[in-house]
Amino acid sequence: MKLSSETTDRRIKKSKKAMQQALLEWMEEKDFKSITITNIVQRADVNRGTFYKHYDYKEQLLEDIMDEITADLKEAFRKPYKSKAMLELPELTAPSVKIFEHVLKHDHFYTLVIASNMLTGFQYKLVSILRGLVLEDLLQAAGDEGIDQRLQAGYHSHAIFGLIVEWVHGGFEHKPDYMAEQLLLIIRNRPAEVVFKAEN
């Protein structure tokens, strides 16, 4: 008798890896939209049925690739942080430096995904992770003046994502330390009269 074992069948891993690799290669050559399932399976040298056995559409295949990137982001937060930047910047910005270092580590992928327009799935994952981290800290820090902490978490997680988008669009012309410093400055700033000017 054969029960569902813990480790996935080597054939599955092999097929998935081949298709993931094929998709990434095609993405270097042409627009995501114009890449067909047939393209992918031909380059991966697997049957089209194999694709449909594991995925419903190509976006799902991309999400599989994204999962590895976001796993790295999560891991980056667990490791203790040691670097020059930490000595120069306030201690509390360390985790945010990690974010930007993570993005820079995968700069090619981030550029590919953000520059084109298929980040829905990726953005969702990324923001969800950031939101979780922010919310965790907010709950520990305990209530501030009647602020809805879910809204606050949604606000800050998207905000950091926005910073990443700007960074990518600018072609990574700044160092991660600079980005973390800017994040701190923006947060510390009193932008009430700046975010939206009152009409006279």
Place this chain on the structure above:
Amino acid sequence: MKLSSETTDRRIKKSKKAMQQALLEWMEEKDFKSITITNIVQRADVNRGTFYKHYDYKEQLLEDIMDEITADLKEAFRKPYKSKAMLELPELTAPSVKIFEHVLKHDHFYTLVIASNMLTGFQYKLVSILRGLVLEDLLQAAGDEGIDQRLQAGYHSHAIFGLIVEWVHGGFEHKPDYMAEQLLLIIRNRPAEVVFKAEN
């Protein structure tokens, strides 16, 4: 002789409207992904060639619909604001109240787009508009302590979008005034030690 006139041909308007209406109707019934071009043109009662004359893919048709929504957002900012909330809240939050009122006005559409996962195009437009408004104000308010204003604009525009997402996911359980109040509280809060807790 017939030159390109200012007003678009009535046939074009009619065809586009029919297809837009058909897409919205299908979106009530099934997943965006599973809606085919054939579905749309059959319900709109136009030839498939007509679709491809105006659009490349269905996402473009959706963007056409989105343009009307975002046009309303822009317009909402130009009109002078008068309401009860203005008396209760600081004057400078008025424009942000408008944002949330706009979202509530189109609550059905926002829910449809944000709950599903095809907001890439819409989000881009929305954030771009917010970013433009924020950046405009930032440039007028003049430099604050070495903050990169583009990064700041990206930060705040995505942050507000994040607030909208939270609001939609929560099923609009708050009033626009409350959302604007929360926005103000979050911005005014000193969240430096809250956004990311320093590890010990």
Place this chain on the structure above:
DNA sequence: TTATTTAATCAACACCTGTTCAATAAATTA
């Protein structure tokens, strides 16, 4: 190793896609 389970393959299917073309109908211009 052998038996069993399960993934990958191949062929075939109806349907959707994106494009082309000549024919038609509706709009605009004078």
Place this chain on the structure above:
DNA sequence: TAATTTATTGAACAGGTGTTGATTAAATAA
């Protein structure tokens, strides 16, 4: 109004899609 321009139509096409069922091959369990 008549003449001209242009959108829409309908048919047809080579391809891609998503699914099926029977067969083969590889991985796992005993």
